[in-house]
Amino acid sequence: MTFRLYDTVTREVRDFVPLEEGKAGLYVCGLTVQSEPHVGHVRSGVNFDVLQRWLRHLGYEVTFIRNITDIDDKILVKSAEQGRPWYNLAYAMHRELDKAYAALNVAPPTYEPAATGHVPEMIELITELIGKGHAYPAEDGSGDVYFDVRSWPSYGELTHQGVEDMEPATDADPRGKRDPRDFALWKGWKKETEPKTAAWPSPWGPGRPGWHIECSAMAGKYLGHAFDIHGGGVDLRFPHHENEQAQSRAAGRPFASYWMHNAWITTSGEKMSKSLGNSLTIPNVLEKYRGIELRYYLVAAHYRSHVEFSFEALDEAAKAFQRVEAFLERAGVSTGSTTGVAGELPEAFVTAMNDDLGTPAAVAVLFEAVREGNRADDPKPHAAQVLAMLDVLGLDPADPAWGGGGDDAKLTAAIDALVSGLLEQRAEARAAKDWARADAIRDQIKQAGIEVEDTPDGPKWTVS
């Protein structure tokens, strides 16, 4: 059975046929590192991480490039507001993003190129476009270079829009554009307002890259002029991806075969914009929920479905996932080094994943396996299947990526020593059928935040 995915261009789910058999080239637009990452930002990271893992599972040799935009208008504005160099802000936020990805077990891509490191590649591409008559230096002496939308008849093909139907830019400043829809490939340095460090030499004078050009240049450099899949958030379809494709193809590069776009996460029906305050930043959410729980929440919804974020829903998701963990614990495989040597994936799971990464259906299969395992005399084979599924989804609790360092083990031992003393007293009370005292001890332990469960193997405690 082949892997099928939804292509934004054809608007249908179609077979994935790579350009080169056995290999998959994937480019995903990463973030503009201008502020702390929030839940919405990280969704794309998790979604494409699942894609990457699934392609690898299918046996593809994956080259995964996810860029970092580390110079742009907003970075300049924000850093100025904060009174620090733009590169300091970008670098600090980049490190925050790395931390957020790590906390969610988002595997690093093959390479994470930054825009500022690829100015020569961009200049080369822009020069080529000017040479072919698809771009022009602004006539107002600003040092800007624009892509000439009118020179490229298929402009709009990605998002199925005609140039005539597009709303003319409302940002009143036409600068030196021939057509208001023309977009900047290169932005001339504005001496009066922009720091000198934000300008690079170019044939058109000092300046910095336009937003879209970086992705065309970097995708071309690391994946070749034609590659398999290009991904990003829905908002990037237009103008970003439309422009990437236009400028790449105008330069004679075929560019991506498939376009994938993940949907939004909103809060109270609204876009999770960066101005919303910081209650939804990853560091904040991780104070209340574990990374694996947040990841489960994100994976349990289909990547093309809009998700209305709420802490109530995240809470439910966390409980659901704990059910899986409790099963693994019971089956006695949760702490073993079973990662990677787990059982076979159920066919229904594979079918679900092959159908445009149908993670909701895949998760349903996961829970069915958990129930069967709970019912079975020997849960181990089911547990092995469960682990195999979790591994593909990046949700294996035993994965060292989740941390669980040595301090934890020490703490656990210390608590165990304290709790076991109390549990012995409770056992004595129970043996004497002194239920009141037994329950009082259990309540006492519970007040410390520790739940006691009686199992066939004796009482077990967990931090609730």
Next chain:
RNA sequence: GGUGGGUUGGCCGAGAGGCGAGGCAACGGACUGCAAAUCCGUGUACACGGGUUCAAAUCCCGUACCCACCUCCA
């Protein structure tokens, strides 16, 4: 004005012509000293109005409401 998406039970969230995805919560039962966990069982949901069909949450027409993008937001 253009383009696209959405409205599913108490809640989250799948599905895309005919067997009630899955999870959370609730209720009943089993197990338990009581719990917890687990298992078994219970719900007749698809925005509204028409239509097509033996059969519609799913297809068609219309209506309402919501959302996203339209030049630097994942």
